[in-house]
Amino acid sequence: xxxxxxxxxxxxxxxxxxxxxxxxxxxxxxxxxxxxxxxxxxxxxxxxxxxxxxxxxxxxxxxxxxxxxxxxxxxxxxxxxxxxxxxxxxxxxxxxxxxxxxxxxxxxxxxxxxxxxxxxxxxxxxxxxxxxxxxxxxxxxxxxxxxxxxxxxxxxxxxxxxxxxxxxxxxxxxxxxxxxxxxxxxxxxxxxxxxxxxxxxxxxxxxxxxx
Numbered sequence: 198x199x200x201x202x203x204x205x206x207x208x209x210x211x212x213x214x215x216x217x218x219x220x221x222x223x224x225x226x227x228x229x230x231x232x233x234x235x236x237x238x239x240x241x242x243x244x245x246x247x248x249x250x251x252x253x254x255x256x257x258x259x260x261x262x263x264x265x266x267x268x269x270x271x272x273x274x275x276x277x278x279x280x281x282x283x284x285x286x287x288x289x290x291x292x293x294x295x296x297x298x299x300x301x302x303x304x305x306x307x308x309x310x311x312x313x314x315x316x317x318x319x320x321x322x323x324x325x326x327x328x329x330x331x332x333x334x335x336x337x338x339x340x341x342x343x344x345x346x347x348x349x350x351x352x353x354x355x356x357x358x359x360x361x362x363x364x365x366x367x368x369x370x371x372x373x374x375x376x377x378x379x380x381x382x383x384x385x386x387x388x389x390x391x392x393x394x395x396x397x398x399x400x401x402x403x404x405x406x407x408x
Contacts, residue, residue, distance in 0.1 A: 200342050200345050201342065203345070204343050204345070204380040204381075205380060206342075206343060206378050206379070206380065206381070207378070207379050207380075207384065208340045208376060208377065208378045208379075209376070209377045209379070209389050209390050209393050210338065210374060211374075211393045211396075212372050212373070212374055213374075213375055213397050213400045213401060214361060214370050214401050215239070215370070215371045215372065215373055215400070216370045216371060217400075217402065217403055218239065218242050218400060218403050221403055221404075222237050233298035234302075235298065235305055237301060238304070239353070239356075240276065240300070240301070240330060240353075241297040241298075241300040241304075242400055242403055243375075244276070244289065244292055244295075245297065245300070245399075245406050246396045246403075247274060247292075247326060247328060247396060248272050248274070248292050248293045249399050250392050250393075250395040250396040251272060251326060252293075254388055254391065254395070255269075256268070256348070257326065257379060257384055257388075257392050258272060258325045258348075258349075259325075259348050259383060260325065260346040260347060261345075261348065262346065266383055269325045271293075272291065272293045272326070273288050273290050273292065273323055273326075274292040274327070274328060275287070275321075275324035275326065275327035275328070275344060276288075276289060276307060276327075276328055277327065277328065277329040278304070278311045279308075279311065280311035280312060280314065280316070281312070281314065282314075284329070285311050286327060286344060287311070287320045287321050288321065288322070288323055288324045289303055289304075307320075324344065324347060325347060326347060326350070327341075327343075327344050327347060327350040327351075328351055328352075328353065329341045329352040329353070330353045331352055331353070331355075332353050332354045332355035332356065332373065333355075335355055336352075336354055337357065337374060338374040338376055339354070340352070340376055340378060341376060341378050342378065343380060348379060348380045349377060349378070349380070349384060349389075350379075351375055351377045351378075351393075351396070352377075352378075353373055353375055354373050354374040354375070355373070356371040356373050357371065357372060357373075358370070358371055358372075359371075359372045375393065377389060377392070
């Protein structure tokens with residue numbers, strides 16, 4: 198209620214073609230799992246893409262403090278995970294310094310702790326940006342509520358096979374809808390749209406995140 202009463206929430210949508218990520222996962226899943234003991238999921242791609250996009254548009258990683266906008270030199274990404282008491286949002290600290298394997302291991306650890314009710318308050322305190330994954334519950338899209346004092350949150354929908362146009366040709370691809378809710382007091386509408394488009398580009402060209 199506080200979030201909706203104090204933030205001027207602007208919501209933007211985009212669709213992401215997941216075919217490149219799915220192809221990369223198919224090629225490297227077995228090797229990745231043997232090497233790191235954890236599966237290569239979709240969320241690590243979204244976390245890393247978010248970090249890269251936030252570096253280009255740092256205002257979306259900022260917080261409101263009274264009448265001031267505080268820019269953060271670090272990327273603490275909140276990840277919404279399910280628990281018996283509902284969604285909780287533990288924090289991936291310094292996500293920009295984490296590898297894909299680090300992200301996947303930490304998310305798996307958070308999932309187990311959330312299920313067992315063992316997440317500590319310190320693990321859910323802070324954060325500069327959040328990602329919610331309603332797709333695991335079958336949601337196609339949602340309009341997430343900003344987690345104060347953060348300025349932005351994205352929600353990832355379920356992947357669905359759709360007919361899309363690629364280079365002038367119709368192809369069938371798995372598409373996810375990504376929603377961004379941002380505080381319009383901090384984030385200009387054009388900046389928010391550019392951020393989401395940049396995140397989309399990194400997901401659709403995942404190799405570019407390694408460059």
